[in-house]
Amino acid sequence: MRVLIVHPGVDYSVSDVFEGWARGFRKLGIPLAQYAMHDALAFYGNLHWRETGKLLPTTEIIKHACLGLHSKMWEWWPDLVVVISGFFIHRWTWEILQSRPHRVALICTESPYEDDAQRTLISLAEPDVVILNDPTNIDTYRGLCDTVEYLPHCYDPDIHHPGNGTRDLDFVFVGTGYPDRIRLFDQIDWTGLDFTLAGNWPHVEGTQLGSYLNAPPGECTTNADAADLYRRAKVSANRYRREANRADLVDGWALGPREVELAACQTFFCRDPRGESDELFPMLPTFTGPAELEQQIRWWSTHDRQREKAAAAARDRISDRTFENNVRRLLALVNDD
Numbered sequence: 124m125r126v127l128i129v130h131p132g133v134d135y136s137v138s139d140v141f142e143g144w145a146r147g148f149r150k151l152g153i154p155l156a157q158y159a160m161h162d163a164l165a166f167y168g169n170l171h172w173r174e175t176g177k178l179l180p181t182t183e184i185i186k187h188a189c190l191g192l193h194s195k196m197w198e199w200w201p202d203l204v205v206v207i208s209g210f211f212i213h214r215w216t217w218e219i220l221q222s223r224p225h226r227v228a229l230i231c232t233e234s235p236y237e238d239d240a241q242r243t244l245i246s247l248a249e250p251d252v253v254i255l256n257d258p259t260n261i262d263t264y265r266g267l268c269d270t271v272e273y274l275p276h277c278y279d280p281d282i283h284h285p286g287n288g289t290r291d292l293d294f295v296f297v298g299t300g301y302p303d304r305i306r307l308f309d310q311i312d313w314t315g316l317d318f319t320l321a322g323n324w325p326h327v328e329g330t331q332l333g334s335y336l337n338a339p340p341g342e343c344t345t346n347a348d349a350a351d352l353y354r355r356a357k358v359s360a361n362r363y364r365r366e367a368n369r370a371d372l373v374d375g376w377a378l379g380p381r382e383v384e385l386a387a388c389q390t391f392f393c394r395d396p397r398g399e400s401d402e403l404f405p406m407l408p409t410f411t412g413p414a415e416l417e418q419q420i421r422w423w424s425t426h427d428r429q430r431e432k433a434a435a436a437a438r439d440r441i442s443d444r445t446f447e448n449n450v451r452r453l454l455a456l457v458n459d460d
Contacts, residue, residue, distance in 0.1 A: 124153060125201045125202050127199050129157075129206045129209075130160040132211035136346075138161070140208075140230070145157055150446075158191065163188035167179065193216065201225055202226060203227075204226070206248075206250070217247055227251050228253075228453060231254060234255050235367070235375045246267055252457055254273075275449075276377070276379060278387035278444060282347055283388050285438070289354075290355060292318075293316040293317040297344055300322065303365040307362060311420075320335045322343065357427075361379060361381050361385070362395050363379060363397060378399050378400055389435060389438045392407060393420070395410070406437060407437055
């Protein structure tokens with residue numbers, strides 16, 4: 124089977140999902156081609172600006188970027204096209220895919236927060252297989268595609284693995300600086316704690332958080348750098364985003380990607396309560412607000428034996444959640460469809 128995997132078009136955490144799936148296919152020895160949608164979008168956007176001094180409409184940038192994808196499909200002629208996220212695929216491209224014998228798998232990465240947008244995309248794309256990262260609203264998808272399944276977020280053992288035991292940072296958080304997270308961390312007294320904040324945090328003006336960033340505001344952190352920070356941390360935390368298209372799309376059930384990566388790095392972390400996380404990680408404490416989180420950080424960062432025991436147990440619970448195994452599950456769904 125020949126596979127073409129399509130980049131989501133943005134360099135945030137969803138790009139890590141793309142890289143992980145690509146490595147999973149390669150580890151199984153499956154012939155693979157990649158299309159760098161993010162590079163194509165940047166090229167056509169910048170080219171028009173340099174030539175005219177004007178911004179090209181986003182829909183036109185997407186249309187031009189997808190021309191390269193059409194060429195890649197013709198050149199590689201894959202049996203399976205795997206699209207990560209898919210929000211930057213032009214309508215024209217979906218129509219071409221529907222007219223050709225390629226099978227299409229759409230990996231939806233934004234459930235439940237963007238379920239409305241993802242369902243609209245599926246109606247347009249008509250993929251053969253849809254993979255969801257959270258099954259909360261899965262029944263609402265099954266009328267749109269014959270094969271819809273939940274596959275959990277996973278980790279890459281080459282990147283996410285335990286370190287040498289040196290933990291020189293009391294607390295590390297890696298993620299996007301959503302407003303709720305800014306409010307949470309800005310209310311904590313970090314006095315006496317070695318705190319590092321990483322990820323994309325462009326809106327921390329007027330808060331104390333700017334002094335704890337490990338890079339300029341708005342600069343993303345690579346997945347490899349995030350894993351290195353996790354291995355240095357005594358304590359981390361997971362905070363699910365509270366921002367969604369509608370209030371009823373905030374509450375999910377599944378683990379987020381950072382929880383899986385933290386556990387794989389054998390890094391202790393405090394949890395935002397959620398169904399799957401509660402089932403897998405009863406050994407890790409939960410928190411609901413800044414005061415409780417601060418109390419947890421200060422206690423666990425000074426109790427090495429208890430912390431290390433809990434972190435090792437959490438790692439055992441997700442040991443099979445690798446990208447390679449998710450690729451196997453996807454191929455089984457494609458072959459059964």
